[in-house]
Each structure stands twice: as structure tokens, then as C-alpha cells.
Amino acid sequence: MQSRVAACPDLMSGCDEAPALNNHIIKSPLKLTYIFIILFLVLNHLQGQNQPAYHKLMPKPQNLTVHEGRFVLDADFLVVIPEKSSRRVQIAATKFIRRLTNRTGLFVQNGFPVFDQHFSQAGIIVHYQRVGKLRLNEDESYKIQITANQVMIQAPTDIGVVFAFETLLQLLDNDKDTYFFQNLSITDKPAFTWRGLMIDASRHFEPVGVIKRNLDAMLVAKMNTFHWHLSDDQGFRVEIKKYPQLIQKASDGQYYTQAQIKDIVQYASDRGIRVIPEIDVPGHATALVTAFPEIASQKQNYRLERNAGIFDPTLDPTNPKTYEVLDQIFKELSKLFPFEYMHIGGDENRGKQWNNNADIQTFMKHKNIKSNHELQTYFNVKLQKILNKYHKKLMGWEEIRTKQMPKTALIHVWRGKAGESLVKTVKNGYNAVLSNGFYIDLMLPAASHYKTQLIPNKANLTPEEKSRILGGEATMWGELVTPLTIDSRIWPRTLAIGERLWTNPEKIDIDKMYQRLFTQSYHLEELGIAHIKNRDVILRNITQNQDISSLQLLSRLYEPLKGYTRNKGGTEYQTYSPFMLFADACTADAPDALYFNRLVKSYLQSHAVKDKRAIVSCLKRWKDNHHKLMSLRPNPKLVTLYPMSASLADLSQSMMRISHNLEDIDTAFVKKLNTQYQKALYKYNDVELPLANSLKALINDWLSDKGLDGIRK
């Protein structure tokens, strides 16, 4: 049966950001448009659309003072840069103009920056002292001063200029008639010198274009370190000229040529980003031993790994040939990567092949090496010598942190409880980079990463120890991502990590963080980031190009399974499995779920009628949506979504009945409701409905009026 429910115009009237439109909506005679307007209001809510642009900056600058007045952007504006500006500034200024042009639609008179310091038009003026170096603790600070006729950017290095342009783009504001920058002053600098994004190009290869657009997006997040995971069990991805067999045997033809590496390193450098390559050894070495079986700890033929997980193939640390191969690899890499550090991996070596190899056991006894961990240290120390030869410092995952490891090694912390391992690392005298808390492949909400403290509160670190915490890195492990989906796994959540690393705010406001996150998120599209648009590509694929609106609704509500539960045991998906599934169209922080959970929270606090109406309106949409889905011509891929959609529709319908206080709500009904609730929360299609607490609380609240038990447990 159909119940009359409140229409949508009231949906958001309890929300600070939305009411500006209510008048219009109420006046509108168009009932049919309401359903579209809901989507708009959710966007509006999540972005705080009506706030000035300077409230939407992400990362927040360290200091911002707002003044009266505006710098109005007309088509004749100039960007004025110093004569003989660095390549970095010229590129940044030109890209700035191009992005501004495309955002505003202004037919600018000057498509390129000018060098003339004597000008009469309104201008954006750039000053900097020197070319920045891509090294630790380089000065990346900048100042922006906006007055009615001038935007002044000042920075000690050209890297600061690059970041200032990003801030300025975020400051672009408009009313109905003009684009403008609010007059204000910003002085800004990063809290940490290591603000990284790791991309795993081994599990799934990511072409040059994917890397480049993500480098552009890193700038938006004011990140400065690209960590390139180039070797793992599933593939060795970089051409080594002396060993053509590496890419012939161990890459499936998917690798970066040295010319491409140089191109990307230059591209990164133009953006103030340093690049650190990782060759993960001695474990995670299946690809290496597929090309060089003779340096494995167990002599056999190897094939590239197609599953995910931790595998046995491990380099033989007792074999001189092992070091010969690694020496050559790092030699060639050291010419390609100017950054001072190289990453040797070092994680997750279980030592099974070492245990089973009698020669290795004999070697250990002979050298008085008491454990596999000590043997790995033996290996690492030899590796460090190789790196030193090529004037590189060693970075590795935290397993390399042993007594014998020199303090010059940079420790990449990724395990254990928050802060513990990090504290131990810096108390032991090592510099550290934190990734524990920044594992974006876990598909956790942005808020969870945002809350990660770089410097643990309770740790009582000395200033010196604190200074050893260089920063952090978001890690995009590649088991379940392809070029089609990787952007939606990195962005927008990495913007929150970027703010943690640049601003490192003491006080945080999660709701406002999300507003800023969603605002900056869609701007990433202008860089080619495909996190939004590729969702619909997948949905068109699933529906075979029928109307995707029913799937859009579901994909805005469900989230991919978290942790590593999507690929249980690492064997459900192979590298060649389909990754155009419904789960691939879903993202962490499903926007409609975020919205609904907040709505329920608000309702349970105040029991406002307007909140209830909005809730029931959502339930009605979810119920109705199933009809829409079922009206599509079926295909096997689509059919797998029916049970999920039906379970949501069934529960929604029952909840609508409760909300309308129908008379037949009795214990039998509640029993059925419990079953429906369980079904709705079942993890279909590798996704989950992140509404469990809200739905349960709502049901129990509503049923308590009737003296009925609600959802058990």
C-alpha cells in the first residue's frame, strides 16, 4: 500500500546550509523536480555551498585574515612573474590561467603569464627568491595578499609559488555576475616535510597518464612526495636496461620505460614533487625471481603471482648474485631518480624459504645469525652499502628497524596500534614516516584518516624526537584497483590526509572537514581525476547503457567492504578479475549514507517533525528505487544486484509503515522486521550498507512508542 508522506521541500529545512532555496522550491509547481532536488540538497549539504570560498580551503592555511573588499577577475587580468622565472613557475602560472579560464568561462586576453613588472591592469603578481630543491625540509612556505587591484604571491622558493597558486584557485569565489577573490592575507607553511602518496603499480599497472593526473591532484592536497611501488609479487614495472628479462618475463608487457620514468620525474619536479621508487625486497619478490630464479631462496621455476597476499618467494641473502642484480637495479634507478632516498620495501618476509633451505641455515650458523630477522638485517645492511655507493639513503618498511640497522635509515611505519611503533622508532633515533592510519586501500572514511595524530599525544616525546617524525604517506595498494577505479580510491579522501600533513590542525570539526572535502573533490575533475565520472561508466556497463539512475542511488548509499574483507584470503580476486563491478562504482564515505546518518542523529536528538519527514522521504526513495531497477532489461551482471536492492526496499517499506503508525504493527511484524533488517545489512556484492546504527536506532525509537521491542542485539 501507498502512504502519503511529506514531500521533499522540507527535507533540508533543518540544515544550516540549504534553506536559501526553500522559498523557490515551495513556490515551484513541479512535483517531479523534487526528486532531483533531493540530490542537489545532499550535495549542497555536503559542500556547504553558500559559504565564502575562503571557508572551503583544504588544506587549511596556517594563518588567514579576511579583509574588506574584493579583487574582481575580469578577462584582462594578468599574471606577472619575474623575468627568467623557473620552469616550475612558468608551468604553474600557465596552468593556473588555463584552470581559471575553464572554471570561469572568461575569454582571457592573456593566455600566458607576462614578465613585465610595469603594468597597468589588475594583476596577480608573483615574487620568489630562488629555485627550491627537492630535498627534506626545503622551504615550501608562501604568502598571499589580496587587495582590490592586486593579488600578491610571495615565497622564498618557487615551490612555495606552486602551492600558492593552488590556494588561490581554491579562493576563487563568485556571485551571480562576477568572479572575485575576497581580500585577505594568508601566510602558510607545512607542518611536515614528508607529505606523501604511494601508488602501487605492481599489483595492477597504472599507465603514465594515471600517474601524471595524480601528481597534479597531489598538488591540490599540497603533497610533495610520490612513492612509487614498482616491484612486487605481481609484477616488476620498470625497465632495467642491463636486464631486459625483467620486463620480458616479469611484467606481462606492462612496465615503465626509462624514458617514461624520466618524463614522470620531470613532471613531478615541475610541481615541486620528489619521487621515491620502491623495489620491495627480500620478500614480495615473486616477480624478481620469475626473471632470476637463481637468486630465489628456493630453486625452482616461478611465475608471476596472480592472487593477493603474502607469498613465499624470497631472495637468497647468501647468494652474491642477489646483490649483483640489486646493485645493477639500484644503479640504474639512481640515475633516474634524483631524490636522496630509495625505498627497499623489506616488509612481510615470513622467511619460509629461508627455513627450508639447508644452505641458508648453514650460512646463518656459520655467521652466527640467530634469526630470520637478523638475516634480513644482514641483507639490508648490504643493501645500504649498495645505495651508499650511488649516494642514496635507505628507506624501508618498519620491519627493517633492528639493532644493527644504521640510524641513517628512514623507517616507514605501517603496523601496530596507533602511535606505538612510531614512538618506538623515533625514540630509537630513527627518522620516521607514518603510513599507519593512512592506508586508503582499507576503504575507511576520510574522518578516520583525518583523526590520525602524527605526533601521539601521550607519548612524551622530546622536541628532538618529535622532529624525527618527518611526516606521513597515504598508501594506495593496488590489489583491487585498476586505472578505471584508482582515482576514486585515492580521492577525495587523500585531501583529508593532505590537510593532516600540511596543516596538522589541533582542533578539528569533522562536519566542516567533509564540506571542504566535497567542495575540493569536484574541482579535481579539472585535472582529469576520474573519481566521479568513472562511477557512471561502471553503471552504464552494468545496465548495458540503460537508465542508470537507480544504480546511482544505490552506489551513493553502499560502500565497498572495508579492511581486506573484499578479497578474503587474497584469492577471490586475481589480477585479471573483473573490476567493473557494482562495488567498484561505490566509494568510501557514500554521500547519501553520510547525509542519512546525520539526519537520523539530528532527529533522535530533537524529534523534529521536519527531520522525520526527511527520513521518511529517504525511505520512500529507497523503496521506489527497487521498482526502477526491476524495470530495466535484465542481464547476469545486473541480476546479481536484485537481492540487495530488494532487501533495502523491503526494510524501507516496513519502516515507512511504522513511521505512519499503522495499526497492524505487532510482534509478528517486528519479527519480520528483524529479518528484513538482517537481510538489508547482509554484505551483498562486496559492498555494505553503512546505516546499521541509524536504522536500528530509528526503528527502536519508533517502536518504543508502541511498547514493542525493536531490533534485537
Place this chain on the structure above:
Amino acid sequence: MQSRVAACPDLMSGCDEAPALNNHIIKSPLKLTYIFIILFLVLNHLQGQNQPAYHKLMPKPQNLTVHEGRFVLDADFLVVIPEKSSRRVQIAATKFIRRLTNRTGLFVQNGFPVFDQHFSQAGIIVHYQRVGKLRLNEDESYKIQITANQVMIQAPTDIGVVFAFETLLQLLDNDKDTYFFQNLSITDKPAFTWRGLMIDASRHFEPVGVIKRNLDAMLVAKMNTFHWHLSDDQGFRVEIKKYPQLIQKASDGQYYTQAQIKDIVQYASDRGIRVIPEIDVPGHATALVTAFPEIASQKQNYRLERNAGIFDPTLDPTNPKTYEVLDQIFKELSKLFPFEYMHIGGDENRGKQWNNNADIQTFMKHKNIKSNHELQTYFNVKLQKILNKYHKKLMGWEEIRTKQMPKTALIHVWRGKAGESLVKTVKNGYNAVLSNGFYIDLMLPAASHYKTQLIPNKANLTPEEKSRILGGEATMWGELVTPLTIDSRIWPRTLAIGERLWTNPEKIDIDKMYQRLFTQSYHLEELGIAHIKNRDVILRNITQNQDISSLQLLSRLYEPLKGYTRNKGGTEYQTYSPFMLFADACTADAPDALYFNRLVKSYLQSHAVKDKRAIVSCLKRWKDNHHKLMSLRPNPKLVTLYPMSASLADLSQSMMRISHNLEDIDTAFVKKLNTQYQKALYKYNDVELPLANSLKALINDWLSDKGLDGIRK
């Protein structure tokens, strides 16, 4: 006032392809879903969704015979290729499996082709005789034989195998439960040996990723020649090692390195595609003379051209240095491009600089050269000698066709009335490639390109003359396209050109062509072609990430201005102008316009009530849509769309009044209606409403009942 109009369920009931769903829709209680379902029905209509896949092939194969039965695709299917298969076959087979996997969602057991000819599972078996060469008239034929347990691909060359895989992907069909291939036999081969796509990377640079994804899409269209326009007034886009100044001074930093060129040529070769580079001389030479002012016909400093059009800078044919530079360029290019032809441009030299240069005039007198055209021939003949030195043949735009030009030159026909120039060319003994009729930058409907006859009917060509027509090329000139929009200008229309060149059908059915076109169009998304998804990127940009549904509707109805009227005089847009405007979100063959025009045609023939209801339903949507648009928070870019949207809404509302036979329809009303009609057809925002004839005919038909005059003129 609001009029009651027929709801949408009847919208498509007069359409062959749609009725299967009507029952369900009528049963559905959800009025709100109707509006979504309209979109779906339009898609459905345009794709003929319920037809078997073998009716959707594009290009159509030369011979197809359908048999009883199916080859059912299970997760354990194998692709079996010969041992020591060519790189081309291995790549094609692997990509075939990957695309099949992502389309079906099957967790395939074998992610790679196998070489074992002795297998027990259901298999797709590939046989071929030899590695194909990337030369004219190479054998590209193939056969496919599908039976219940086997799909057999046979081809003389591995290039035929590559095309066979594309056909097979288009043959993938499904019911609710399974994916399958209908049992059938295909024997297929191309009508023409030159099936090309030209991309102009000079006016706007197109990065490697754009080129690669378009090479992949060319395969879908069974095209085999990529013509790369690398040099023009706006930029010289290829690194010449001996002349670093070329890219330093004449590329704005946007160029292909030689390593990238090699990579793309290899990528093309892996797909059976040959690549022909074009260096456009002696005109279109602003970029060249920006780097080498000394070889211009007028000595001055030059800067890269930012406008579009035909410009004066022209190489000096009397200067030995001119040939020295070109010799070096073609020398380096000849090492990068193995294909036998090189394109020297040669078009649109107005000779103004030659006329004004006294030395050149003296030279002409001295050598008895009587016209600029003869002087250009003098230049071309010297160029041909250079190319011969590097074992290359010369191709050029039709202006090079002069008496003195050797018959070995390949003439690229692009001007004049249909067929005339082509006939003249082949009657004069030259081989010819036709682009006249295939200028996709003109934004004409696919049908117009599809109708272009390669061999003109009336021309009375001898068989030998006919054989000189090698084929044709779609030309994507780049003045108004960027990496964001180029795909939507090339695709899907180039699929129609592909069919003209591969199948060259005698009888054509435009409606069915469009069904097949739209079906294959969305599959292009799996190759990364961004023609569909980037529309919404632009609309999100325009709305600042508000609800885009109102703009989606408009962008499905309006088309970019045709011919060269969008950029009048070539000076409205500069290379750095914004290309994220509403016009950039629109495409030729606007789908809702196609649908409406057909609906009106059908209605005017039969005056069926259901057609009228559907028409009024469209008018109501267009009227209502304006309210939705106006409910968005305004910004300057969005505000420019108000007059256009209002004009459509006003006319729609008036037409609804006529349709409902309201009493106040009088001469005053008709006068107002004429004004509204004119306003609705005004060319706002560089787009046009391609409904003029339909709307006028409809109005006049409706008003004739009342004895009123309709739209004048």
C-alpha cells in the same frame, strides 16, 4: 497554468523497439519514476535494445549467416592461440579476455590466452598464417565460425585476427542468466585499404594517453591508418634532436618526445594500425618559422599563432636552408615512422608572402615559374626528392596535384563538391584518399558522413581508376577541441565513417545505422574513450557541482554550431580560450533531438494520439526544466544559459496551450508564438536547437485546425 497531459508510459508505444517494458511501467505505481524512464526509453529507442547482438555490428561484416544454437560463455572459457603467436595476437587476445571479463563480470579462470592446442574446455580458437605488414593492400580479412562448443577465428594475417576479436566482442549477447555468442558464420574483409583518422595535435596538443585510447577505438571502427597532424601555425609538436629550438620556441612545452613517438607507433602497430606523420608545408608554417625565422618568405620575428584560420607565414622555397631544415626533420621522422608514406600538407598556401618578396619574384622569373601554384610544385618536387632519399613516398592535400607532380604522390582530397575533385585526381592517374565528406570537426550528423560515397555513382570510372581510390580519412581538426572534449567530437560518428570505409554498404538504413552507432558508442567507454563521461564533467563545472540534470536535458537537445560558425573569423576563440563551456558538453546528433524529430515525423504522418501525447510530454519536460535550472544557485557561467533555456520553455508552454486546444488561441497569440519560435531558434551560447523543421511543422499542423496562420516563412 498547468494542463493535464498524457503521462510518459505511452511515450514510446508507437516505437518498435520499446514496448517490451510497457507492461511493467503501467503496473508501476511510481509516477516519479516516469521522468527517468523517458531517458531510458530514448536510449532504448536509439539502440534498439531488444535486438540480437549480431544486428548491432558496426561496421557490418561483408557476409554473415546465422545458425541455430549458442556458444555459452562460462568462467572457464579458454582463448587458444598458436604457439609463438605474434606480439599482435598475444596482446589482442589478452585485451579481448580483459574486456570480456569486465563486460560480463565473469571471474574467469584463465586471464591469459593459452597456447595448448589440445584442450577439453569450450574455447575460442585462433588460427592465422603469417604476421601482417603495415602496408597498402595488406590482407586484413578474417572468418569467424561460432558453434555450440567453439568459436573459430581464422585469418591469413594476424591483423585479421585483431579485427576478428573486435567483431566477436560486438557479438557478445546475453539473456537474463547467461552470456553467449549466437552460432553464426562471418567472412569479412575491408572495402578500402586506407581507413584513416587524422588527429590535429597542433592547434591543441593531445597527450599520449589521448592518442592511445583513440587508437584503441579506431580498432572498434576497423580503421587502420592514424594520420598525425604534427605541425601547424599553432605549434610544432615533435622533438627533432638536431633542432632543439623547434620544441623550445614553437611548442609551448607541449610536444611528443621521440621516445613517445616510438611508443605510440609500436602501440599502433600492435593493433594493426600504421601511422603517417604530417609536417604541413610550405603554408601553415608559423610554428616552423617561429623557430627558424630565416626560412620564412618574409624576414621578421614570428610568434606562435593563437587564433584559428589561414595565415601568411610561408616557407621560402628559394632558400637552400629551407630544404636543409626539412631534410633533417624528415630524416629523423623517417626513422620513427616505418610506414611508407609521409604527409607534407601543402594546403591553403595563399602565397601572400611570396608575392611581397622581391627576391622570390626574381627567382620565379629567372626559373620561368609562372604562378605561386607552380612555385609550390617546385617546392613539392624538391620535397619529394628528400622523401625518396629516406625511402618514403609523398602524400599531400589536393593542392599539390599539379601537372609537374609525379604520379607516385598520394593525393588527399578535401575540397569542392562531392566527388568532383576525387574523380579528377584518379582520372589524372593519382592514387587518392578522400576526406571531403569526413570532416568531423564540422559537427555534422553521422548520417551525413555515412552517406558520403567513396566511388561517385555518376563518374563512369574505369576499374583501374576506381582502384586508385584507396579509401578515406576522418579529419579531427583541433581548433576547438581539447583533451577533455576531443573524444566526443571523434566518437561515435567516426564509427559510421568506419563502416563506410570497411563495409561500404550499397543500401543504407539511416535509422538502423543510428541504432548500431549508439550501441557501439557506449562500449567505447571500456577503452577509456571519454565522449560520454566528460559531458557531465563540464556540466558539473558549469553548475559548480550542483544538480546537473537540467543541463543534461539541454545538452541532449542542443548541438554545437556547425561548419565553422562557432569560431567566426577564427578569432573568437584563441588556443587558450575556455573549452569547458555548454557548447563543449553538447554533441552532434543530440539524442533527444533525434528522438523528437522522428516522433514528429511519425505524428504528422498518422496523427496518432499516442504520438501527440509523447510530443506534449516532451514539451512539458522542456518547460519544467527551466524551473529546475533557475532553482540552482547562479554563477556567471550558468547565468549565460538562462535566455536559451527560457526561450525553449516559453515556446514549449505556448505549444502545450495549442495542443490542448485552449480557447484563447488567436492571432495575437500566434504573433507572440512567432516571436517565441524565433527566440528559441536563436543561436545562444554557440549552440543551436536542431528542431526548427519539426517545431514549425507541428505548430502549423496544429494551428491549421483552427484556421490560423502558423510560423511565417
